[in-house]
Amino acid sequence: MPRSKETTNAKSKTNGAASAKQQQMLAHTATDAPVLTTNQGLRLADNHNSLKAGVRGPTLLEDFILREKITHFDHERIPERVVHARGAGAHGYFQAYKSQATYTRAAFLQDPDVKTPVFVRFSTVAGARGSADTVRDVRGFAVKFYTPEGNYDLVGNNIPVFFIQDAMKFPDLIHAVKPEPHHEMPQAASAHDTFWDFASLMPETTHMLMWAMSDRAIPRSYRMMEGFGVHTFRLVNSRGDAVFVKFHWKPRLGVHGLAWDEAQKIAGKDPDFHRRDLWESIERGDFPEWELGLQILDEDKQQALGFDILDPTKLIPEEMVPVQRVGRLVLDRNPDNFFAETEQVAFHPGHIVPGIDFSNDPLLQGRLFSYTDTQISRLGGANFHELPINRAVCPFHNFQRDGMHRQTVNRGRTAYEPNTLGGGDTEFRVDGGSQGFQEVQTAIESPRIRRRSPSFDDHFSQAALFWHSQSQFEKEHIIAAFRFELGKLEMPAIRQRVVDNLAHVDPMLARKVAAPLGIAPPDPKAAAGRAGFRDVRGKLPIEESAALRMTTEPLHGSRPIATRRVAVLVADGVETPGLKPIVQALEQAGARCVVVSTQLGSVATVTGRQFAVDHALAAMPSVMFDAVLVAGGERSAQALAGLGAAVHFVLEAYKHGKAICALGEGAVLLRLLDIAAGADVQTLARHPGVTLGAGTPESAEATAKSFVDAIARHRHWDRPLADAVPG
Ligand code: HDE
Numbered sequence: 001m002p003r004s005k006e007t008t009n010a011k012s013k014t015n016g017a018a019s020a021k022q023q024q025m026l027a028h029t030a031t032d033a034p035v036l037t038t039n040q041g042l043r044l045a046d047n048h049n050s051l052k053a054g055v056r057g058p059t060l061l062e063d064f065i066l067r068e069k070i071t072h073f074d075h076e077r078i079p080e081r082v083v084h085a086r087g088a089g090a091h092g093y094f095q096a097y098k099s100q101a102t103y104t105r106a107a108f109l110q111d112p113d114v115k116t117p118v119f120v121r122f123s124t125v126a127g128a129r130g131s132a133d134t135v136r137d138v139r140g141f142a143v144k145f146y147t148p149e150g151n152y153d154l155v156g157n158n159i160p161v162f163f164i165q166d167a168m169k170f171p172d173l174i175h176a177v178k179p180e181p182h183h184e185m186p187q188a189a190s191a192h193d194t195f196w197d198f199a200s201l202m203p204e205t206t207h208m209l210m211w212a213m214s215d216r217a218i219p220r221s222y223r224m225m226e227g228f229g230v231h232t233f234r235l236v237n238s239r240g241d242a243v244f245v246k247f248h249w250k251p252r253l254g255v256h257g258l259a260w261d262e263a264q265k266i267a268g269k270d271p272d273f274h275r276r277d278l279w280e281s282i283e284r285g286d287f288p289e290w291e292l293g294l295q296i297l298d299e300d301k302q303q304a305l306g307f308d309i310l311d312p313t314k315l316i317p318e319e320m321v322p323v324q325r326v327g328r329l330v331l332d333r334n335p336d337n338f339f340a341e342t343e344q345v346a347f348h349p350g351h352i353v354p355g356i357d358f359s360n361d362p363l364l365q366g367r368l369f370s371y372t373d374t375q376i377s378r379l380g381g382a383n384f385h386e387l388p389i390n391r392a393v394c395p396f397h398n399f400q401r402d403g404m405h406r407q408t409v410n411r412g413r414t415a416y417e418p419n420t421l422g423g424g425d426t427e428f429r430v431d432g433g434s435q436g437f438q439e440v441q442t443a444i445e446s447p448r449i450r451r452r453s454p455s456f457d458d459h460f461s462q463a464a465l466f467w468h469s470q471s472q473f474e475k476e477h478i479i480a481a482f483r484f485e486l487g488k489l490e491m492p493a494i495r496q497r498v499v500d501n502l503a504h505v506d507p508m509l510a511r512k513v514a515a516p517l518g519i520a521p522p523d524p525k526a527a528a529g530r531a532g533f534r535d536v537r538g539k540l541p542i543e544e545s546a547a548l549r550m551t552t553e554p555l556h557g558s559r560p561i562a563t564r565r566v567a568v569l570v571a572d573g574v575e576t577p578g579l580k581p582i583v584q585a586l587e588q589a590g591a592r593c594v595v596v597s598t599q600l601g602s603v604a605t606v607t608g609r610q611f612a613v614d615h616a617l618a619a620m621p622s623v624m625f626d627a628v629l630v631a632g633g634e635r636s637a638q639a640l641a642g643l644g645a646a647v648h649f650v651l652e653a654y655k656h657g658k659a660i661c662a663l664g665e666g667a668v669l670l671r672l673l674d675i676a677a678g679a680d681v682q683t684l685a686r687h688p689g690v691t692l693g694a695g696t697p698e699s700a701e702a703t704a705k706s707f708v709d710a711i712a713r714h715r716h717w718d719r720p721l722a723d724a725v726p727g
Helices: 005-029 064-074 167-177 193-201 203-212 260-269 273-284 299-305 338-343 362-379 461-469 472-487 492-502 507-517 524-528 580-588 634-641 644-655 664-671 681-685 700-712
Strands: 087-096 116-124 139-147 150-157 233-236 242-251 289-297 324-333 356-358 565-569 592-597 601-604 610-613 627-630 659-663 690-693
Touching (some): 087 139, 087 338, 116 324, 167 193, 193 203, 193 492, 203 461, 203 492, 260 472, 273 324, 289 299, 472 492, 472 507, 492 507, 492 524, 565 644, 580 627, 580 700, 592 610, 627 644, 627 664, 627 700, 634 644, 634 664, 644 659, 659 664, 659 700, 664 690, 690 700
Parallel strands (some): 565 592, 627 659, 659 690
Antiparallel strands (some): 116 139, 233 356, 242 289, 289 324, 601 610
8 A cells, every 4th residue: 555645754753864774775776676564465664663652652552563573583493403413514525437237226326317306414423513623523514416316314423333332322422411400511512521421331432532533533624534334234126135334434535634723713713614614615606525535234134244344333444345436426516504404404314216225233223213203303293205305206195194393285086095086996096016215124033132243243343443543643632632622631540540441441541541640550351341331242344444644645636635625824015926826737637725914905015015914813713724835035024923813923824733834934924833943854844734935936836846846745744843832
């Protein structure tokens, strides 16, 4: 209804000056923007003022517009996930390299020309939805394939084994690791008494604890971590033949971690570190990529392995059963809306397609009924499959009906099967033929029994395999992580139980962990006497597995430092002729260079030109970067060397093992660290990952090459002085 003149005048009077200004700001969109309405489609004449009894009077109950708006706002939140609450997601596709028909009839693994759409959600496990990304934790790696045969969810983690063997213990595990119930502390951390109390009393957790204390639990990026289906599944071909399978995701960029000190600092300086990294990479066109790997095992070969493939605390070493790479996953589109997609996506290990089936892993079996339950409580009813992010892309129809928030308008008279009234003999038929899902038929003839299989009793041999497979730096980081976590405990008895258990992995590991903890030396006998302790060792034919180490080899190809972030430190008086070709070479090798200075805007070069600055030191600390390039130029270098923030920047990067390159006079920042004193070849050789360049255009090529090589090794953990550097 058109507004009368009086109404308009009265309104502008009551709105006052501020409102007039706001309306002026909105004026340029007024003609083409869609009109604001209520949820019922009623056009709004005012979105700033509630309906009052006079301009200074009380708000009227009849203001249905205000009530609708506030009521909706009051109900905006849904319960966060019980576990994996903190996450980030992206769209993409999966493409098989060639048909896997020999093993499976799953449609998405047949045709190399077909791209199957996917949505992937990465997550931490313990923290609340607003917790920091870089805490020490397992990461979720959940993939939803929208296949022509229905949705298939591969709901895995970045660690190939799990803490417990039986679903019965999952609520206990999660209650132990979540913030303690009396004071709700600590957030998103396992370094507290209840977690280690539980873990130390359940020695089956030992293998997973080794992984959780390693740098795998503080990934550099979601893009640089592996993914695993964890449980043993089955693949089934069109003849109905089944094989066992373990699923792997292998990242194109290698597997890399942060330094623990760095991870903790990032948690404060940029709690969204992983989420931002994923988002920005996709926005820039650096699409994250993984290869899908299959470890295939004939059903009759399982006995020969020396451990039980149904036990989720065990992995199959790649040396025993190689991983076949069968396709690639590419993430190339960010969500349009976090809530609608990343928050409402509902994964379930039981969302499966013909050609894939389960094993009897008792943890997997428990998961199969848990996930529907959680979606019903989180997403408000049984119709969560109708939300756009959860909808199958193939037609789906059945006689399930009604329920909260039903969106489908089912037609016709029949909601049952069989029927004769549905328009034809039956409205839908079941497909008992080649297309329908059919479980693998397996014989079960056993007594009903509530007991753990004795074949699950080996709690330590794979923990030992993991430990012995680690490189020196990984071992040191694991020891430091155990010391950190146990050092936070209030109860010495819990520390003692942990190191007593560790003595069954390796006595030296246990002694090193125990040394600074003020407890008695590890006692393997005490551990062996405790309830729940099992150490019936199987026989593994290998003592080490190279596949269990993190990547230290540089990437091959033309972009060996793809997506690495390099800070270029400059100040007024910077020399650019020797700097620019290096920046160019780094970017050609795939890196992203970011100019950092004392202030935003630009600095003046030595010849008086403007050199643009991307970030100020105060807002962009060195933990946000993979490498540092200190520019040359007498005045620039002196200015930086006189600034605590700049010195700390380089100091911290050195401590965290990052590649550092200083050009010409820029080396003065390293001299303060006593790194480059008398910078001859021998001295430099003692400082892995440090490059000193002359800073001239002629020397740029050689300097860039050495710097790129250093960045490509990710981190230089073998720095002799790193511990001595305060930071
Ligand atoms: Fe989960 N898990 N889980 N889980 N899980 C959930 O489902 C559960 C387990 C995993 O990004 C919940 O939708 C039980 C193993 C991932 O949305 C819940 C048991 C592995 C995600 C649930 C397990 C996982 C979840 C919480 C033991 C690695 C996040 C919200 C029987 C293979 C998916 C939800 C996402 C989420 C239950 C064990 C991975 C409560 C009962 C083992 C990646 O249903």
